[in-house]
Amino acid sequence: MIKILELFGGIGAPRKALINLGIDHKCIDYVEWQLNRVKAYNALYDHLHKTQDVRGWNLKPDILIHGSPCQDNSRAYRERKGAAEDSRSVLMLETLRIIEEMGEWRPKVVIWENVKGVLDRNVIPIFNYYLKEMTELGYTNSFNVLDARDFGIPHARERVFCISLLGDKVFDFSKLETKPMKDIRTFMEYGPSDEIPEQCLITVPSMLNRIKEFNPSPSGNY
Structure with missing residues (x-):
């Protein structure tokens, strides 16, 4: 068991990926401070987790996964702060502290995921620092930009994945199995009636306002 x-x-x-792959595993802890995300997690996995701060964590996993806050690395954020002391993205460095404090119990595999913008010139120093510190902790790093479209999802979502293995072995991204992109209609919730099968029911107010802004509909239906 992992x-x-x-x-x-x-x-x-x-x-969820481990469940889909049929891999026997146990989540020894889950750390998230956003209440709505914790509620979604509890609903998906029938747990009663409470919000908690990563800075107070201490356990002994085989695999540590951290998708630290990306806002200050993102190209969508006008004033990117990168690794500035008051940025949210600097929280990725808390993982370094956690691994160091584990000592001999440090995980065999560390997986970090973030937006593609972290590779941009004005932000990449925080990523380079992370790689250097992981190397000093005894890990061999490998990273690549992966796109959800190459794994069956009809969504242009490019993310940097960094796989760090304890010791000298290197993770080989070329061995990942890609999948043909599925038709987006397989993910749609159709409505409001079977008479209009290609109409996707959109209920989020922000999305409706955006659609109306660019494509006004005389009928008001979307």
Whole structure:
């Protein structure tokens, strides 16, 4: 059984991947401070986790997964702070502290995921520092930009994945199995009636306002 720890856990996507792959595992802890994400995680996995801060964590996993806050690395954020002391993205460095304090119990595998913008010139210093510190902790790093479209999902979502293995072995991204992108209609919730099968029911107010802004509909239906 593989023991995993989910830092900045969100809704638990890594755990869902292990379930889909049929891999025997145990989540020894889950750390997330956003209440709505914790509620979603509890609903998906029938747990009663409470919000908690990554800075107070201490356990012994086989695999540590941390998708630290990306806002200050993102190209969508006008004033990117990168690794500035008051940025949210600097929380990725808390993982370094946690691993160092584990001593001999440090995980065999550390997986970090973030936005593609972390590779931009004005932000990349925080990533380079992370790689250097992971090397000093005894890990061999390998990273690549992966796109959800190459794994069956009809969504242009490019993310940097860094896989750090304890010791001298290197993770080989070329061995990942890609999948043909599925038709987006397989993910749609159709409505409001079967008479209009290609109409996707959109209910989020912000999305409706955005659609109306660019494509006004005389009928008001979307």
